[in-house]
Amino acid sequence: KNNMLSELNDRYKEILRQVVDHYLQYGEPAGSSAIASNISEKLSTATIRNVMADLEELGLLYAPHISAGRMPTQHGLRLFVDGLMQVQPLPRNDRKALESLAGEALSAQNEVYEKASGLLSSMSSCAAVIAAPKRDKTLRQIEFVQLSPGRVLIVLVSEDGMIENRLMDVPADISVSSLNMASNYLNT
Secondary structure (H helix, E strand, O other): OHHHHHHOOHHHHHHHHHHHHHHHHHOOOEOHHHHHOOOOOOOOHHHHHHHHHHHHHOOOEEOOOOOOOEEEOHHHHHHHHHHHOOOOOOOHHHHHHHHHHHHHHHHHHHHHHHHHHHHHHHHHOOOOOOOOOOOOOOEEEEEEEEEEOOEEEEEEEEOOOOEEEEEEEOOOOOOHHHHHHHHHHHHO
């Protein structure tokens, strides 16, 4: 896997990274014009399409239908996670601000639930329980990416375009082909 990464030149790596980023952000194929507007090197859409075709031949991208842009394959996602994903540590002050904001939001949510529960209880003279509603979403697509034996990244794309990424522990002996069969089954 890392051998293939070392064989890709910077242009190919950047276009693969952009296709994966687009897929993870929007849950849909990335077209050459979308890629052209996001890469640092100024390339024509024809050049980008040629690189995407080469990446498709390498098994890293695929086109869900003829007129669509490209999406990453399981192998392309794996290569991205292994070597192209750029994760930088969050600066301490940003992390503290984020933790504070999350704490305030949780506290405010709990306060609303407590007040609503108290109000309903006093109005009805009965015990009252408030539960947050679950969002009902229809899934358009689900993908499983094995990060390591026993660890899988799940990419969920809903019909309304919302994308959720979840990490899940699975039995260590589950194969990539089993994960592919599961996602193919769930996507049909």
